[in-house]
Amino acid sequence: MINYVNQEAFFDWYDSVSKAAHTDRAALLGELFNGYCRTGEEKFTLPATQTKSGQEESFPFRFENVGCCGASTVFIYFN
Numbered sequence: 411m412i413n414y415v416n417q418e419a420f421f422d423w424y425d426s427v428s429k430a431a432h433t434d435r436a437a438l439l440g441e442l443f444n445g446y447c448r449t450g451e452e453k454f455t456l457p458a459t460q461t462k463s464g465q466e467e468s469f470p471f472r473f474e475n476v477g478c479c480g481a482s483t484v485f486i487y488f489n
Contacts, residue, residue, distance in 0.1 A: 412484045414439060420454070420469055420488040427467040429460055443486070446473055 414420075420442075421435060442454045455468040472487040 411482075412439075412443060412486065414486050414488070416488045420471070423469045424456075427461050427463065428456060429462055439486075442471070443484075446486075 417435075417439065421438075424433065424438065445454060446452065452473050453468045453470045455466060458464055458466050461467045470489065472489075474485045474487070476483045476485065
């Protein structure tokens, strides 16, 4: 189970920097989680080609896996 804490801060940042007009928020969170699984980096990065500024933009987050008895509960915290 994945729990997102304060995801509105992430969505506000994304809306302010991304060229994309409307984004499927569930898919965006899935992309963030998959990116973490691939890289282990606790930041979501948009390449310069996808930002309003034309510069690479990134948003930090904190990942925590609280596992117990074979179950895995993940928390992703946005500041």
